[in-house]
Amino acid sequence: MVIKRVQAAAERKSGKKMLALRTDRGGEFTATNFTEYCAELGVQCQLTAPYSLQQNGVVERRNQSVVGTARSMLKAKGLLGEFWGEAVTTAVYLLNRSSSKSVGGKTPYELWTGSVPVV
Numbered sequence: 480m481v482i483k484r485v486q487a488a489a490e491r492k493s494g495k496k497m498l499a500l501r502t503d504r505g506g507e508f509t510a511t512n513f514t515e516y517c518a519e520l521g522v523q524c525q526l527t528a529p530y531s532l533q534q535n536g537v538v539e540r541r542n543q544s545v546v547g548t549a550r551s552m553l554k555a556k557g558l559l560g561e562f563w564g565e566a567v568t569t570a571v572y573l574l575n576r577s578s579s580k581s582v583g584g585k586t587p588y589e590l591w592t593g594s595v596p597v598v
Contacts, residue, residue: 480513493591499523501535545570 486497500517502508504526517524527534548570553562575587576596588596 497522501525503527504529
């Protein structure tokens with residue numbers, strides 16, 4: 480399972496144990512082996528209601544920010560849609576290094592790594 484690698488990397492990097500995982504009701508998250516895996520580790524599985532974007536408001540808003548930033552960059556430079564992947568990657572890079580009022584003016588990069596990004 481990919482989640483095992485992602486979880487291990489996140490826990491190693493943050494030095495903290497994953498306590499809960501909120502997901503949609505996709506088949507990969509409701510499979511018996513996945514729920515057993517989470518139960519073994521003591522990870523609380525939180526499934527959102529189907530088709531309710533409101534329960535993932537923070538994530539949905541962040542996705543909108545990424546898409547909007549990528550679109551703006553492509554349009555500003557008159558680039559074709561074939562550069563979409565690079566624009567999204569760049570948008571995520573920039574947004575992770577931009578401060579946010581919701582976390583006391585710090586950046587997501589700073590919260591994750593513990594060091595201020597060099598910009």
